[in-house]
Structures are given as structure tokens and as C-alpha cells.
Amino acid sequence: MTACIDREMAVQSLADGELDSMNALELEAHLQDCPGCAATLARLRAVRAKLVNAEPRYRAPEALRARIEAMIGPEAEGEPARPARTLPWFGGGAIGALAASMALLFAAPQLTSTALQDQLIAGHIRSLQASHLVDVATSDRHVVKPWFNGRVDFAPPVAELAPQGFPLVGGRLDYLDGRPVAALVYRRRLHSINLFVRPAPALASPVAATTHRDGYSLTRWVAGGLEYWAVSDIDSGDLQAFRTAFRKASGT
Amino acid sequence: MNGFRPRLVFSRPAPTPVAPDQAERFRLLVLPHLDAAYSYARYLARDPAAAEDIVQDAFLRAFRAFASCRGNEKAWLLTIVRNCFLDWTRANRRAPPDIEAETVDGEHPETILQRRQDAEAVRATVEALPEPFREALVLRELEELPYKDIAALTGAPIGTVMSRLARARAMLATMLLAREDEGSAA
Numbered sequence: 005m006t007a008c009i010d011r012e013m014a015v016q017s018l019a020d021g022e023l024d025s026m027n028a029l030e031l032e033a034h035l036q037d038c039p040g041c042a043a044t045l046a047r048l049r050a051v052r053a054k055l056v057n058a059e060p061r062y063r064a065p066e067a068l069r070a071r072i073e074a075m076i077g078p079e080a081e082g083e084p085a086r087p088a089r090t091l092p093w094f095g096g097g098a099i100g101a102l103a104a105s106m107a108l109l110f111a112a113p114q115l116t117s118t119a120l121q122d123q124l125i126a127g128h129i130r131s132l133q134a135s136h137l138v139d140v141a142t143s144d145r146h147v148v149k150p151w152f153n154g155r156v157d158f159a160p161p162v163a164e165l166a167p168q169g170f171p172l173v174g175g176r177l178d179y180l181d182g183r184p185v186a187a188l189v190y191r192r193r194l195h196s197i198n199l200f201v202r203p204a205p206a207l208a209s210p211v212a213a214t215t216h217r218d219g220y221s222l223t224r225w226v227a228g229g230l231e232y233w234a235v236s237d238i239d240s241g242d243l244q245a246f247r248t249a250f251r252k253a254s255g256t
Numbered sequence: 257m258n259g260f261r262p263r264l265v266f267s268r269p270a271p272t273p274v275a276p277d278q279a280e281r282f283r284l285l286v287l288p289h290l291d292a293a294y295s296y297a298r299y300l301a302r303d304p305a306a307a308e309d310i311v312q313d314a315f316l317r318a319f320r321a322f323a324s325c326r327g328n329e330k331a332w333l334l335t336i337v338r339n340c341f342l343d344w345t346r347a348n349r350r351a352p353p354d355i356e357a358e359t360v361d362g363e364h365p366e367t368i369l370q371r372r373q374d375a376e377a378v379r380a381t382v383e384a385l386p387e388p389f390r391e392a393l394v395l396r397e398l399e400e401l402p403y404k405d406i407a408a409l410t411g412a413p414i415g416t417v418m419s420r421l422a423r424a425r426a427m428l429a430t431m432l433l434a435r436e437d438e439g440s441a442a
Contacts, residue, residue: 012422013418013419013422016418016421016422016425017403017418020396020403020421022402022403047429047433048425050429050433051425051428051429051432051433052397054378054432054433055378055382055397055398055428055432056397058375058377058378058379059375060375060378060379060382060398061291061292061295061398061399062291062294062295062298062299062307062379063291063294063295064290064291064293064294064311065294065304065308068290068294068308068311068312069290071312072287072290072311072312072315073283073287075315075316075319076279076282076283076287076319077279077280077283206320207316207319207320
């Protein structure tokens with residue numbers, strides 16, 4: 005049996021609690037006399053009961069919850085992977101800055117940072133093509149570090165990694181998102197590694213991650229309020245070794 | 257020479273940091289809807305990994321745009337989830353969700369039901385509903401949003417929301433109650 009054609013929507017609205025009281029009264033009176041409409045209402049309720057009793061809502065996975073909680077505030081637990089809590093800027097005071105500088109670039113790079121990655125790779129390629137690899141060519145970090153004074157408004161740490169197989173070539177000023185950033189250049193055998201350093205943007209994730217794009221490897225991490233992106237055509241294992249070596253040597 | 261020309265950078269405003277109390281309000285008002293966001297994304301995308309990406313992206317956007325939220329946080333958040341889902345379909349070169357019609361294809365939902373009469377089967381049945389009926393049903397029956405919120409969220413008039421709901425329920429009734437005669441008796 006089916007509902008009266010002109011009352012079908014009203015019956016549904018009644019079941020959904022969306023009918024105003026006057027129309028609800030009128031319809032309820034009608035339901036007493038109309039088996040078709042009454043059957044339709046019963047059927048709607050049966051479907052709902054069946055549906056709701058099965059509890060078909062999905063619950064967010066714990067890992068997702070942890071990532072989102074980490075983004076919102078530093079007191080959240082369950083941050084995956086990196087020992088972020090040991091970073092100096094994770095200590096007590098800088099809560100506000102922290103809240104602003106956490107994000108989720110690592111797990112959804114295809115959603116959040118493809119444009120940035122394109123810029124990074126473009127910057128890397130440009131530096132190789134245009135004989136503009138370095139503005140200051142020296143393997144002495146005590147020369148490279150001060151060179152950035154007055155050129156960028158932060159102090160990028162510079163590490164010497166020759167013993168680890170990544171000799172320092174020099175430094176250069178580059179641009180990301182329209183802002184000047186420090187680019188440190190290292191070498192791995194015949195390959196160049198560009199390490200871009202900039203103040204961590206608002207909502208930057210503290211989590212390190214490595215990705216691939218167009219044959220290049222990219223690895224990023226955040227430490228001391230700065231965001232680091234290393235770009236190279238060496239394989240991602242070597243690039244992660246570079247990241248590890250740099251973080252260890254620079255204390256980041 | 258190279259084609260590298262630094263752009264003028266000084267006119268760009270610095271990113272506004274999210275104040276701690278804003279973060280706390282976000283935690284209080286928006287975070288409780290995480291399950292709703294995930295469930296909705298999951299039924300839209302019908303893919304667990306994609307749903308995670310979509311929700312993560314949505315929370316990132318929501319967090320940044322929290323100042324623009326004027327009450328009704330759940331509907332606001334679900335709107336952002338929906339936009340992220342649409343971006344995801346575009347990014348994945350999927351056919352965009354057909355607003356008008358989509359035929360039920362593949363395995364017949366009744367066959368799915370015959371396999372197992374449990375939550376998974378009901379989920380599979382809901383997922384087998386074509387769009388836009390699935391979305392309307394999920395927002396109404398699972399998320400319990402009022403018609404007007406569903407209308408605002410999906411950009412459809414209330415009358416359209418109601419007829420979509422009716423269609424969705426008619427299909428569900430056929431699938432869920434097909435072999436339960438007592439279910440439809442009046």
C-alpha cells in the first residue's frame with residue numbers, strides 16, 4: 005500500500021520531525037483513516053530502525069584523530085613517528101606559536117603541498133641549469149652562515165657534513181611562496197642537494213616526511229621554528245641519510 | 257642569463273597565527289564532529305584511505321578558517337568536508353559525482369545482504385545507493401541534520417532534498433526489508 009500522492013512528502017517530514025505542529029496534527033488525523041499513508045509511515049520507521057540499529061556510522065581511525073589533535077594543539081597525544089617532543093620549541097612556552105605552526109603536510113602531500121613541492125623542484129632545477137647554484141661558494145660553514153645575515157630574517161643553521169659524505173658547497177638566496185628563503189647546497193658524489201630553509205609557516209606539521217615527485221626526492225622536517233626541505237635527484241634513502249646527518253650535526 | 261626573477265615579497269601579509277584560545281574553542285566545538293566528518297567522507301568517497309585524506313585536509317582548512325564559522329559547527333565542517341571531497345574527485349581524475357543520476361551497478365545490494373546480515377551489510381547497502389540519494393540519506397539518518405542544513409550543505413532546494421530522501425528510503429526499503437514481510441506490514 006502506498007501513501008496518498010499529495011501526502012508522501014508530509015509523511016516523510018513527520019517521520020523526520022520536520023512538520024510544523026499544525027500540519028502534524030492534520031496528518032495524524034488523516035493517518036487514522038488512511039491505511040496507505042499509515043503503511044508508508046510504518047515502512048519509513050522500519051527502514052530507519054533497521055538502519056540505525058546496525059550502527060552504520062564510521063568512526064574516525066585513531067591515527068587520523070591523533071594527527072588532527074596534534075594539529076590543533078601541542079597537548080595532544082599520539083603524534084606519530086618523529087621525536088617531536090624533544091625539539092626545543094616543543095617546550096612549555098611557545099604554545100601559541102606552536103598551535104600556529106603545526107599542520108598535516110606529511111600525510112596528505114597530494115592535497116596540501118603539491119604547489120610547494122613544484123616550487124621546490126623548480127628551484128632545485130633552476131639552481132642547476134642557470135649556473136646559479138650558490139651565491140656564496142665555500143665549504144666553510146662559518147662563512148655561509150653569516151652570509152645570510154641581513155638577507156633573510158632568520159638564522160639558518162649550517163652544518164658541515166663532508167665526513168658523512170655530503171660536502172657543503174655553499175649557500176644561495178631563493179624564493180618560496182614569494183618570500184626569501186635560505187638555500188644551502190650540498191653534494192653527494194656528482195649530485196647536488198638543495199636544502200631550503202624558511203620560517204615554519206602557520207600550520208606546518210612537525211612531522212618529517214619524504215616524498216617523490218617527477219624523479220626527485222623531497223624530504224622535509226621542522227625544527228626550532230624553521231621548516232627544512234631537501235630536494236635532490238639522489239634516491240630517497242640517501243636523502244634521508246642526509247636529513248639524519250644534518251639534524252644530528254646541527255642539533256635540529 | 258637565467259629566467260629567475262625574485263618577486264616582490266613585502267606586500268604579502270604574514271600568516272595569521274591561530275591564537276591558543278581559538279585552538280581551544282576549535283577543540284571544543286569542531287573536534288567532536290570528527291567521527292561525523294569521517295563517516296560522511298567515507299560514504300561519499302567509498303574509500304577508507306581517501307576518506308582519511310579528505311578529512312585531514314578538511315580539518316586543516318577548517319582550522320585555518322575557523323574565524324569564519326558562525327555557529328552550527330557540524331554543518332559548517334561537513335560543508336568543508338564536501339568541498340574537500342569534490343577537490344579529491346577532481347585531483348584523482350574521477351568522474352565528478354553525478355548530481356542527477358547514477359545507476360546502481362555491479363553487485364546487487366540484495367546479494368550483498370544475503371552474505372551477511374550485520375552492520376557491514378547495512379553499510380554496503382548504503383554505499384550501494386547512487387548519488388545524490390546516498391548523501392542525502394547519510395546526512396539525514398546518520399548525521400541527523402535538519403532538512404535546511406542538508407539543503408545548504410548540498411546546495412539544493414529543500415524540496416529537492418526531500419525528494420532525494422524519499423527516493424533513497426524507497427531504495428533502502430527494497431534492499432533492507434525485501435525479505436522481511438513483517439517489516440512493511442501495516
